[in-house]
Amino acid sequence: MDPIDTIDDATAAAAFRRLVRHLRHRDDAQNVDLMGLAGFCRNCLSDWTAEAGALDKDVAREAIYGMPYDRWKAEHQRPASPEQLARMADSVAKNTR
Template sequence: MDTLDTIGDAAAAQAFRRLVRHLRHRSDAQNVDLMGLAGFCRNCLGDWVAEAAGIDKAAGRDAVYGMPYGDWKRAHQTEASPDQLRRMEQSVAKNA
């Protein structure tokens, strides 16, 4: 058994909320960089929330961003460099 499965739902939910609040605070951490390092980003997390909660993707992303994604994007997202895009593509390829 994976020890992750032994963590109670309340503790897991608390850790999840802490992660989401950390990502909200660190708006300087661009999604393309998260994708380049870890193969997932805020959008992925929002999509996973939507899937788990049975809600649409926009609502899942709103929950993660704390606002509509378009608003967050206008306020915080910068243009991705070719190097960032290359790292992201290489990292995402590992997810398969």
């Protein structure tokens, strides 16, 4: 058994909410940089949330971003450089699922 499966749901949910709030606070951490380093970003997290809870994609994104996704993009997202896009592509290629 994977040790993560031994954590009770209330604890896991609290950690998840803390992660989401941390990412909201760190709007300077661009999604492309998160993808380049860890192979996932806020969009991935919102997609996983939508899938886990059978939620509408836009509802899940607003829950993760703390505002409508289009607004977050307009206020916080900067254009990605070729270097960022290359790191992201290399990183995502390591994902197994």
